[in-house]
Amino acid sequence: MNGGQDLGGMHGFGPVEPEPNEPVFHAEWEKRAFALTLAMARPGGWNIDMGRFARENRPAGEYLAMSYYQVWFAALESMMKERDLVAEDEIAAGHSLHTPKKVERVLSPADVLKVLHRGGPTERETNTKPAFKPGDRVRAKTINPPTHTRLPRYVRGRIGEIERVIGCHVFPDTNSLGAGENPQWLYTVRFDGRELWGPQGDPTATVSVDAWEPYLVPA
């Protein structure tokens, strides 16, 4: 979606401000929000693409005004409510009021490191061939889905070059909607700074994105 999260090239945010000796978490609640999100993924039954969409799926002004973990927490709440795992009245009350749904794979402490170590690989087997090879010139399509996509606005319509054929990976545009993993060939596509930003672009800089084949056409 063309939301507040699609920040590449936006102006007005000021300088980058690193915090010296920054702690991993800035507040106790951030730790809990982080861990609850990870722990609920399996019982909740959502995939990472659904999670990303849930985070960005709000008015841009709200997204930009919220802190990082506030966004995580809001998405956790909305995903659970959507799936009838918790209800608004329970959140207001701070207690379970309705019968829990039956869930699978509640994360046990013993499994934490194992699950983290397994992660979530997205490469899938295929018998299709990639449409592009390194060196090919491609144009990123002009698409404007109101739902989740990983093609940022700043490259849409722009011409770049295939740098690498990565492999066949789960396609977030469909996976985020529960419409299937639908794995597609994934490429690293490199764009010249001037192509992206015009004469103001840095001539010594290039930018790459990792783009799935449905995002690209030959240029």
Added chain:
Amino acid sequence: MAHDHHHDHDHEHGSELSDMQLRTRALETILIEKGYIDPAAIDELIETYEKKIGPRNGAQVVAKSWVDPQFRKWLFEDGTAAIGSLGFGGRSGNHLVALENTPSVHNMVVCTLCSCYPWAVLGLPPLWYKSAPYRSRTVADPRGVLADFGIALPKDTEIRVWDSTAELRYLVVPMRPAGTEGWSEEKLAELVTRDSMIGTGVAKSPKELT
């Protein structure tokens, strides 16, 4: 360019802070009551990312690549496997690509769309990496961003910015500082800063260690 760049931090104080505390505590209570989560697993997750998984992992990878030419070759050919051989991998590290900084090419990593970051080798990302200034400017003005970090590269250095839009996670391998011949991997790892592995910094020089 009017902005209140402290808004993010101010917002976290006072009533909003206790508001978020109450809400997360309430939700955690509900989820425990419903049996969806095991509170001990929550504690374990927090402990893992506060104490166990962090940039020291990536520093180890980089240091090894500085002393071991075969490992270095493997690292750039197959980052996931090479890094996996050191025991690092898994969540946000299933598909790792190492990027070589050279005198003519400097690499920088960003996730404009959210905060994708190689947790397996760097731990959780710092706040600036996840915030609007970095996410918006790095792809358009990498030199300006480097200036915010006090880094000025030669005018003809090529800067490659990598926007992590898919599940690939990128680890920048900074250049080895001069004056470190014969150093052990352990000592070399101390020169490798977190920022140098994102591309917003360079490795420390031997002087900076003392």
Added chain:
Amino acid sequence: MSDHHDHHHDHDHSELSETQLRVRALETVLTEKGYVDPAALDLLIETYETKVGPRNGARVVARAWADADYRARLLKDATPAIAELGYAGRQGEHIVALENTAAQHNMVVCTLCSCYPWPVLGLPPVWYKSAPYRSRAVSDPRGVLKDFGVTLPNDTKIRVWDSTAEIRYLVIPMRPKGTEGWSEDKLAALVTRDSMIGTGLAKQP
């Protein structure tokens, strides 16, 4: 997200009185420094609250419906045609009239801020200046029309005009059936503000 929503309103309440205080303070300072004349401020406010408004544009449209020669002048060069009725000036120095037909429906937006033809419509409503309209009118005009309860035939083309320069657009809605022989005053009463932006149609008799 109800807590967050409430928080936002609370934030607004204290910010509203804070804004009131700041505006009042600034007005006092500017008056004390002799930079502004408070009577002129009052007149500016009165002008746009009571004197300049969509009734002006409604008269222009009514005349275009009743008088074919005027309609032709209006569509050819709207600024002087509108000035014939006494309407001119700020944010209307370059007006273009857009004729709605069965084949084409026009909608006006300013995605970048809130440009609007003040001399004929007065000041724009909040929805016109807000993010939902500004973001969606150019990408989903039929969806926006639906928000206004308007459904056009599938084969009517929609033309959206983004007012990015100083040209200001006035939509001339289609004349409703059953109004033959009506006086201009009676016709003007059918012309809604929204029909002159393109988010509505003229009223039926």
